[in-house]
Structure formats: C-alpha cells, structure tokens
Amino acid sequence: MAPTAIDEDRLSETFAALANGTRRAMLGRLAQGAATVNELAEPFELSLPAISKHLKVLERAGLIERGQQAQFRPCALNAEPLAEVASWAEQYRPVWEARFDRMDDYLTRLRTKGTARRTR
C-alpha cells in the first residue's frame, strides 16, 4: 500500500497539516482509535469551532476520515499520507547523501594534492 511516487503537493499539504502541535496531538489520539469531535476537543482549551477548523485541515490533507453520522461524525486516522513523513530516517537520508558527496570531493582533493606534491 506504500505510495509508488511521492506526490509533492500532497506532501506539502501533509507537512502543513502536521506543522501544528494541536493537530499532531489529535493524530496521536486518533492513532489509538476513532473518536468524536468532543472526545478530540477534550484535552485542549479550545472552542469547538477552533477544533473543527483543525479537523478540516487534517481532513483536507487526507490525514483523517470522518463518518457521515450527522453531528457525531466520528474521526478516524488515515495513516497513508504520513508514510512518507513519519520516519525520521527519511529526513536524514539527504543529509547523509550530501555528506558522502562531500567525502567524495574531499578524497579527490586529497588525491590531487598528493599527486601534485609527488610530481613537484
């Protein structure tokens, strides 16, 4: 079920949705199971409209799914968009790739320097 290609737009939307502590905490709660809006609102000192706004952002990013049962509309986590961003490792891969590119350059410089010294 892993996404075959990274959808940049969706990734940006996922990051934007995750760039908020309240929304991340809501996802953390939903990771334990579906919840109603009231249940989700409970830990926060926020008005229901504010909570509902956060939920809309999460919903637009495809991170949650909401039932159609009138005002109860239980929320459930949809983990798929998170697959690309959930792993800290993936954030570190480009860092390491860049480091090894630099190691490559540095090794080349050392070798050229060595050769230059020898021929002089």
Place this chain on the structure above:
Amino acid sequence: MTQHNNSDAVVIERTFAAPLEVVWQMWTVPEHFAAWYGPTGASVPMVKMDVRVGGTRMICMEVNTPNGPMQMWFTGEYREVVDCERLVYTESMCDEHGNVLAPADIGMPEGHPTTTEVRVELEPIGDGTRMLMRHEGIPSDSPGASGWVMAFDKLVTYLASHVA
C-alpha cells in the same frame, strides 16, 4: 553483513575511489572527519574522538544564521571498532558540556529518537572501498518522557502495522 528488518533507518551504500585505510581515516581522524561531515555552509569547529570501544566522541557543528553563528553539539560512544572494517558509534544531541538533550527540547521533530546508532562497514573493492552506512534510531528507554512522545510512539507503531 547483518540484515535488519527495522525500516526506520537510513541505509546508504557507496563506493569511494580511495583505499580502505583512507576511507577509515575519514571516519576516525578528527581533521578528515570535520572536512566532510558538516552540512554545506557549516563548519565543524570541534571534533573529539577516542576511537576505541567505550571511548567517547563529541562534535560541534556551527551554522551561520541571520542571528549569528549557532552551535549544535553531539556526543556518543564507540561500540565497535574493528580497524579498517567496522565502526559503530552512538549519537545524541547534547549541550557544550556533553549533557544529553531531549530532541524535543531543541526543536527537533517529534518522534526523533534521543540516541541513534551509526554503523559503518568497509570492504575493499578493486582499487576503491565499498562502504555500507546504517544510521538507526534506538528506541528510547524512558517512555515517560512526555505524553506527546508516547502518543507519537503509538502513532508510529500504528503506521508500521497499517502502512506496509
């Protein structure tokens, strides 16, 4: 070579046009390590390495920001040192005195492990060196750190089981 099933790791294989001993020095000699390790536009002003099992390492990375230079410190311990063959060390963020910091305290992404492990394996291939690098998060042994970290752990576990 060990094969792990944990997917939360960076695994990179590279071949360098340099002899085994030279690539080993890239990891174990402070001057060489500092030359490539720091991010582009940053420097590594301090590297301390006691390259033996149980030995401590500490490095400082300095990045220039509009508000002046910003330093980040990392510390860890060597776990395996097999000359020109295998190097395993841990890494945690710390303050300038070497006191380990929780990732969340310094604005790292939630869910970032406190301690990670870097494993480097080298082998000669032709005139060059093949390197296998594995950087892996070590599950924190202090689950009570904060409620949010716990929630995130659950989220990650959930993800692992639901997104294959």
